[in-house]
Amino acid sequence: MGTEDLTTLDMMVVLDLGGHDMGVFFHRVGLLTALHDMGVEIVNPVNSILQMRNKAECMRRLVSAGLPVPETLITESIDEAAKFVREHAPCVLKPIMGFGGVGVQLVQDQFDLSHILDYLKFYGHVSGRGAYLLQEFVNGLGFDIRALVVDGEVISTMQRVSACGIVTNIHAGGTPRVNDIDVDDIALRAAKSVRGRMVGVDIIPD
Incomplete structure (x- = not known):
């Protein structure tokens, strides 16, 4: 974010919170919260940013609003993930937190362990633990x-x-x-x- 005095701003439009580095992400969340408390208008509000960057929460809100979404499983169990793939393949594997298509992979008819390992490597870098968001391929x-x-x-x-x-x-x-x-x-x-x-x-x- 540079060395500018951000407290002099009337408004800040946020495009990127550094989702691939949790330290940067939470630093920027804290900074935006502090700026908001000082009277700077933040677009989007911090709470909205946190919701939109969390695909699991986004899915919950979309479903609650009655919007059509692909059949979805969110789980920390690799066995449940494998079962979903067997029943719905081909399907799409996504990191729960992320943007820009990073970490999104197509899992074909058989449960390909390399896809899971790639995903765990990516998500482990972000949060230190594994969770799977799987959706039917549309x-x-x-x-x-x-x-x-x-x-x-x-x-x-x-x-x-x-x-x-x-x-x-x-x-x-x-x-x-x-x-x-x-x-x-x-x-x-x-x-x-x-x-x-x-x-x-x-x-x-x-």
């Missing part, structure tokens, strides 16, 4: 849609096509293109469920 139209919601209004949407594999994030090599599918309603409901002022919502069209 084979959509070959792309997803990113909608940007700001203060209860969808201000932009785009389609994202993966360059390779299942990750469509632009910085990971995905290709953006114009979106002509109306996703405003579901995007607004999703953003409202996590109580964020500026929210990126990912939607798989069918």
Whole structure:
């Protein structure tokens, strides 16, 4: 965050909390909380940031809001994870905390131990313990849609096509293109469920 005097700001828009380093992450959470207490407007609020970076909590809120989500298992048991894969393969394995598609892997028909080890290595670096978030693989139209919601209004949407594999994030090599599918309603409901002022919502069209 540099050496600027952040207490002179009227507003701070937060784009990255350093999710790959827990020390950096919690330092920045504490800093943002202190700035908020000093009167600096933080977008998004710290509580919303924490909720949105926690995929398990996001899933709970999306389900509670009645939004369609893939069938999901969140567990610390490798046996339960293996059972889910056997019943739902192919499926997607994600770190519970993360962003940008980092650590997202497609698990094929047989439970591939290398995927789990890669995941545990990644998540162990973040939090020091293993938990699995597995979802059924939704084979959509070959792309997803990113909608940007700001203060209860969808201000932009785009389609994202993966360059390779299942990750469509632009910085990971995905290709953006114009979106002509109306996703405003579901995007607004999703953003409202996590109580964020500026929210990126990912939607798989069918």
